[in-house]
Every structure is written in structure tokens, then in C-alpha cells.
Amino acid sequence: MASSAMELSLLNPAAMRGLSAAKPRVVSSRRIVRFRVASSAAAPPAAKPGTPKKRGKTEIQETLLTPRFYTTDFDEMERLFNAEINKQLNQEEFDALLQEFKTDYNQTHFVRNPEFKAAADKMEGPLRQIFVEFLERSCTAEFSGFLLYKELGRRLKKTNPVVAEIFSLMSRDEARHAGFLNKGLSDFNLALDLGFLTKARKYTFFKPQVHLLRDLPVGEDWVLEDENRHGDFFSALLKAQPQFLNDWKAKLWSRFFCLSVYVTMYLNDCQRTTFYEGIGLDTKEFDMHVIIETNRTTARIFPAVLDVENPEFKRKLDRMVEINKKIIAIGESDDIPLVKNLKRIPHVAALVSEIIAAYLMPPIESGSVDFAEFEPQLVY
Amino acid sequence: MVAPATLSLRPFATLAPSRAALPRVGAGFALPPAVSCQPRRRRLSLRAVAVDSDQQGSPEPPDQEAKPKKYHFLVANAKFMLDEEEHFQEQLKEKLRLYGEREKEQDFWLVVEPKFLDRFPNITKRLKRPAVALVSTDGNWITFMKLRLDRVLAEQFEAETLEEALASNPVDLKFDKPEKWTAPYPKYEYGWWEPFLPPKSSNGTA
Numbered sequence A: 001m002a003s004s005a006m007e008l009s010l011l012n013p014a015a016m017r018g019l020s021a022a023k024p025r026v027v028s029s030r031r032i033v034r035f036r037v038a039s040s041a042a043a044p045p046a047a048k049p050g051t052p053k054k055r056g057k058t059e060i061q062e063t064l065l066t067p068r069f070y071t072t073d074f075d076e077m078e079r080l081f082n083a084e085i086n087k088q089l090n091q092e093e094f095d096a097l098l099q100e101f102k103t104d105y106n107q108t109h110f111v112r113n114p115e116f117k118a119a120a121d122k123m124e125g126p127l128r129q130i131f132v133e134f135l136e137r138s139c140t141a142e143f144s145g146f147l148l149y150k151e152l153g154r155r156l157k158k159t160n161p162v163v164a165e166i167f168s169l170m171s172r173d174e175a176r177h178a179g180f181l182n183k184g185l186s187d188f189n190l191a192l193d194l195g196f197l198t199k200a201r202k203y204t205f206f207k208p209q210v211h212l213l214r215d216l217p218v219g220e221d222w223v224l225e226d227e228n229r230h231g232d233f234f235s236a237l238l239k240a241q242p243q244f245l246n247d248w249k250a251k252l253w254s255r256f257f258c259l260s261v262y263v264t265m266y267l268n269d270c271q272r273t274t275f276y277e278g279i280g281l282d283t284k285e286f287d288m289h290v291i292i293e294t295n296r297t298t299a300r301i302f303p304a305v306l307d308v309e310n311p312e313f314k315r316k317l318d319r320m321v322e323i324n325k326k327i328i329a330i331g332e333s334d335d336i337p338l339v340k341n342l343k344r345i346p347h348v349a350a351l352v353s354e355i356i357a358a359y360l361m362p363p364i365e366s367g368s369v370d371f372a373e374f375e376p377q378l379v380y
Numbered sequence B: 001m002v003a004p005a006t007l008s009l010r011p012f013a014t015l016a017p018s019r020a021a022l023p024r025v026g027a028g029f030a031l032p033p034a035v036s037c038q039p040r041r042r043r044l045s046l047r048a049v050a051v052d053s054d055q056q057g058s059p060e061p062p063d064q065e066a067k068p069k070k071y072h073f074l075v076a077n078a079k080f081m082l083d084e085e086e087h088f089q090e091q092l093k094e095k096l097r098l099y100g101e102r103e104k105e106q107d108f109w110l111v112v113e114p115k116f117l118d119r120f121p122n123i124t125k126r127l128k129r130p131a132v133a134l135v136s137t138d139g140n141w142i143t144f145m146k147l148r149l150d151r152v153l154a155e156q157f158e159a160e161t162l163e164e165a166l167a168s169n170p171v172d173l174k175f176d177k178p179e180k181w182t183a184p185y186p187k188y189e190y191g192w193w194e195p196f197l198p199p200k201s202s203n204g205t206a
Helices: A004-010 A074-080 A091-103 A114-122 A125-155 A161-186 A194-200 A208-214 A225-239 A248-270 A273-278 A283-298 A311-332 A337-359 B078-084 B088-101 B115-119 B139-149
Strands: A031-034 A069-072 A190-192 A203-206 B069-077 B108-112 B131-136 B153-159
Touching: A091 A161, A091 A225, A091 B139, A125 A161, A125 A190, A125 A273, A161 A190, A161 A225, A225 B088, A225 B139, A248 A273, A248 A283, A248 A311, A248 A337, A273 A283, A283 A311, A311 A337, B069 B078, B069 B115, B069 B139, B078 B108, B078 B131, B088 B108, B088 B139, B115 B131, B115 B153, B131 B139, B139 B153
Parallel strands: A031 A190, A069 A203
Antiparallel strands: B069 B131, B069 B153, B108 B131
């Protein structure tokens, strides 16, 4: 995977007009942002003796809310998408999806115009810093998706060529997004060293069924049509695995995934209200809009979803924000670590109890109409 | 030893391929049927093909009617299709833009209260009215849209003409405006679907 950053520029180069390939660049006027992770599987390459250290590299703190690089059990993925083993794969749906991915509606959309640079130059102070962080997080997440999908596309070639090709085309999309975002960072005289990221970043392992659930169109890129199509693909994959959808465990998992995504997003964004207010949005209102729309989409595949339109759900989220602020304030205080940890305990307990209370709110029965057990409740 | 040559009976129509059917080489130059780019094979393997008399090809009379065309559709209530579904308008707009760029003829339409629904009592009894159908000759795309929209009913039918396929009953569409709109973009304008309606002549009211 070391050459993955280079591959970014090779994926459909004609489609990447106006888009710098997201390969690592070292330009004197730029600082290259590297993610250094102490517990990474592969340690960052040590500087050769006698070579001066490159200046201005910024270390980005790894936190619970930082985008991660994901990997999975590829052998199990091969079993899941083997048409001979899994008779429920709806080949018609996958053929239709493949045609849609091949159409590549957004081929000419990722073209930057001079307004990008002008807008970046206007940004100053905290807003600039927050926007840079936003681009860094998004670029990392997209690049992580590119690596995972590329590998799945390669591994599934023999097992299921159609699914493999879809994964490859999704990696094309993610590469394009990462490249575009990295080019956006260049407007701020920054660039992510994606080659370094590939080798040095810690990979978080997820079981395939967990991947399928968490790759539905939720999170920051919910509004992109590319991401929506990725969501459609994962819906089709999940529908082909009803064992992940039709029992009580699946209902509990579904609610857990929804809640973890919504809470993470809400808490994250409420720490960055400056950014949202800077672009003229009410953070909480906007987040609730995203959560409600995402929940409606998710309800088309998950067997149960949270009742996010219940006003009590938002009240719980707002209480979590207040508790989280207190936890952050304790972390920023001058107390010794032991005292900080002791002070945090009641707040962490309060946060956990709010999360559990939100989880235990009566859910909404849902799922695809193709499973149709609940069809009488539907109005077409 | 050379294999005995045997007669292959084929429909008459296939003996003279049309110019369009011939492989094109270079700028509009067509190879004559006798010329083959394949290397010659030593062994001749010819098969006799038995053909029923009713399969014998005869040139079609010019006035013979064209075969009915297959139309695929998704249908749901108008409120869901035109007012609630967040990305539907974007998708249709995007597809129309792409067709324009690639000089492809439009093969999908929105039909408000389509007349063809009368053929599907199983669907109409489950449908809230007024209804809107997304109709296309591209079955693959309709399969994809079914996956995307999910809360829709899918079927297909045949029609002789586009007018017949897309005929509709006149109806007034009214949607309540949301009390509070929190999205950072405006709600779609009422009537956004008009560019996707069938040509005027195919409207049942015309």
C-alpha cells in the first residue's frame, strides 16, 4: 500500500482535471501535516543521520473523535460476497449499481476555480484554524476510504467481479475527494502527506458486518451524491445479508451505530461553533437537520432507528454538550492529572447515563420495504 | 481429409447485411462481407442448421407496426416523491445535465397521476393519492432508483407510443410549507419537477 498515494493520481486522470493528485509534496513554503501516532503499527521512518529535519511539521493529536484508518477481515468479506455461498445476493441490484457508478456523474465536478484561493485568503484567526482542521479530518477520512475500498476491490476480483468493480469505483470517488480536499489545503499553504499516513497511521480493525453498518451515508459527507451512491451500495450489501438485519441483536446494533454517529457529530460540531457560525449556520439546528435526514435514510435499511424527531432526543444531546464542556474545561485546567481524573469521574458518569437514556428511548421499527413485515404501517 | 461441405439454411434476411451492420474501419470505410480480418483456418467446420418454415426470414412489410416498448416505473404518493425526498430533485437534475453533455436523448420522466396505474390494481390499493411515477425505458436505472428510494412500488408495462405510456390525469398538487426550515439551503421550489414532465402532447389533458 506504500504507493497508494501515487495511485491517487493514476485513478482516472482525465476526470481529475484541475485537481492536484493527492501525492505527498514537499514545498518549502508549505508545511506538510503528518499524523504521528505513538502506538502505530509501523513506526514513522527515522530521519537519516546527518539530514536536517524538515521544518514546520505539525503533529495532530489523536483523540477519540479523530477520523481513523479502518481495515477489516478480508477473508470473511470474500465469504460474504461469494454468490455460490450467499444465494441472497441480488445480482440485478448490483448490476444496476455498477452501471450507476460507471456513469460517473461527478467526473467534471471536482474542478477548483480562483474563488477557492480567494476565500482561503480571507479567512483569519480561529475560523481559519477550525476550517483547516475540518479539511484535514475530511481528507484523512476520504483517504482511509480510498485505501480500504481499493484493497476490497483487489481482493474480491475472483469472488464477485461486479462487487469488486464497484469497490474499485468507490475508491476512485474517495481518491478524488481526498485529492480535492488536499488541494483545498494547499490554498492554506498546507498539504497532507498521504504516503506517510498510509504507512504510519494506526489501522482500526472492524468486523465486516460492522463495516457494512457504519458505511451507510452518515457523517460529514452526507450531502455528496457520491457518498449517497456509496450508501446505496452498502444498503444492497446489507439486504443480501438479512442475518445482520432481522433479529433482536441487529435492532440493538442499529440503534447503537446511529446513536454513536449522532452523538459524536453533535459533540464534535458543538466544539466548533465558530466554524459553523462563520459560514452562517446555527450549529445545533443544522446538526439536527442532518441527523433527521440521515435517520430517515437509515430507516430504509436498518431494522430499528432512534426517534430523533422526539424533542426529548435533542434535549438529551444538549445536556451531553454541557457535560462535555465541563469535561473539556477540567482537561484544560492546571490541576495535576490525578485531580483532573477524579474531577472528571462524575461528569463522565453523567455523560454515560445520558447516552444510555437516549439509547433506551422507544425506537422506531423500520427497514427496507423489500422485507415488508411492517408494510401495513407504510403509506406509499 | 476435408470435411464434406454441408448446406446451412438461414433466414433470407440475414444473407444481405445492411450497411449499418457492417464493421467500420477508418473513416467510414466498410469492409465488404466477403473480406475477413481473421486468419484462414485449415479445417472447414460447417454445420447444417434445421430451421422451421415459420422461422424462415422474409423481408418485413414496411407498414408492419413497431413492437410495443417496455417501460419501467416506480410510484409513490406525490408528497413523498416531490416534497419530502431530499435528493430526488438533485438526482434527476444531475441526470438531465449529464444527458445534455453526452447528447443522449431523455429516457426518463415524472408522470403525475399516470393513467397506466389503472392496469395495476395491486398497486393502486396500496397507494396514497395523488401519486407520482418515475417512468423510464432503462430498467437498470429504475432498479437503482428503487434501491435508493425504497419506499416506492415498482412495476413495468408495455405501450405502443410514448404518449400512451406517459398519459396522465389532471390534478392540482398542493404541499404545506414546513413551519421551520433549518437546512443551510432553501427548500426546493414548488414546481421543480416541471422539466421532467412528459412533452405536452403526452399529457392526458392535451
